[in-house]
Each structure stands twice: as C-alpha cells, then as structure tokens.
Amino acid sequence: MNLVDAIAEKLTANPAGREMRSPRIAGLPVPRPPERVQRSSSRYAFTTIDDRGRLGDRSLIRLLNWRPGTSLKPTVLDGQVIVLSRSAGTAMVTKLGHVRIPAAIRHLCQLRAGDGLLLATSAAHDLLIVCTTSVLDQALVAHARGEAS
Template sequence: MTSIVPALVPASPADAASGQAASRRPVRGPLPLPTFADRRTRQTVYALPAIDCNGRLADQAIVRVMGWKPGTRYAIQEHGGLLVVDANPRGVFTVTRQGHLYIPAVVRRRCAISPADRLLIAAEPEERRLVIHPPAALDVMIGDRHRAVLGGDAT
C-alpha cells in the first residue's frame, strides 16, 4: 500500500517576518514512516565476502559464529542454485588453518561463480548450516521481490 506524503511548502519571508506563518499552516502530526511487514523472525547472521581465485571465502566471522574451528570438516550441497554448507565429520572439505571456507572449482563452475564475486552467506547457527547465495541466485530473488513490491518488470 502506497501512502502519499503531502508536500511541505515553506513560509514566505514576509510570513516568517510577521510571525503569521504558524497560524495559517494546518496543524499536522509527524510524517508517516514506512512500516515493514517483514519483521525479523530469525537470528541469521549475514556476510558478503568475495571469493578468491582459489575458491576461498575469507570471512572468519561467519565461521566463528558457527563455532567451526580450523580443521572442521564440512559438506557442500547445491539446492536450487543455493549452496548449503553444514559441518559433517564425513565431509570432504575442511576449514583452512586461517579459518576460511573453500568452494571447489566444479561447484563454482556449476553455480557460475567467478573470482572476486561477492556471495551472500546466511549463517543459521540454530540450524547448524550456512546457505551461500551466488550472484545468479541473488539476481532471481531480488528480481522476484522487486516485481512483488514494485509491480511489473523489475529489470
């Protein structure tokens, strides 16, 4: 729902000098503020790190919030263009000594991830998983949201 905010017209210099401006202006309450229907209901922690040419994500804060230490084994699965990463003792990959995650080349190619791309990482400690959103997945999600909110073609 769109709310129209009435235009604010400043008093003329003559009105301001005579003190008449305040008495002629209608009394209005505070300007309306937008309300957000989508209140936060989760404790997700977000990061937007760049991936390097070797497939490393150098965001140690995300690894820390998950409680993962260097050497923690993890698995990566692709679901609908998103990468789901969870600690798994039988996982093929391990958190590096520097606390970085590694995304293998075959996964990067499949998800069209290039060096220096920024990936949205959503850390969900309660679910014990990370969800990585490659740029192509972000384009789809943001385009869908823009069309839903703004209407029409969001491109």
C-alpha cells in the same frame, strides 16, 4: 533482468497515464510509532571468493564455531546455492579459518575469483548457505515486483 532493471522499470511504469511526481508534504512530518517487527535469527555477510575457492568473510564461520580443519559437506541446489554442513565431506575450514569451496563445485556453480556471494546462517541450524548473485538478483526482483510471499 536484475534488481536495478526491475526497480527502474517500476519507477518508469505509468499505469494511470499520469506523470509521476514526488508526494507533497504539508507541514512538519509526524513520526509514526514503530511497528512490532519480529527480529530475524538469520545472520548475513557479503563476500567474494578467491582463486583457491576461499570465502573472504570469516564472521559467520566464527559464529558457527567452525574451527580450522573442520570437515564440511557441500550440497548444491539448482547450481546456484551451496549449503555447507558440518560432517565428513569435500570442503573444509582452512588453517586461517576460511571456508574453501572445492574446485568441482566452483565449476558447477560457475564461480570465478572475485565473484560476490551472499552468506547466510542461523543460530538454529549448523549450516552455512552460500548464494550466488544470480539467486540474490532473482529474489530481489521478485520482491520488487511484489511476487515474493
């Protein structure tokens, strides 16, 4: 099941046996004061991968200050998440500043040219996390169902 299916299911669910309706609003809406929300130190980007394994978005690479030629060590978690860290490894930052995922890892994670990927990093860690859309779907579906903590 994907996020769209989960949201559609939630919208059509009718546990009370009543017809679902939009709430009625009487009078002018009164703004609520904003709640104090802790700001995340994580940074995200959504990108695609090309036929050579290069990630299209370079904004997080620049944020991490990973220069062309930087060697990166990839670690694959559950065949769905690739974690890249700055150390001797099989991945690298290209001359134009793109991260290139090695073919063996692309095959293991079943990545094809044009696939969408969620990239994440944090100022506290020298890591780039690459999530497939399958992982993103699973997380969003769990959240939509109220399963996320």
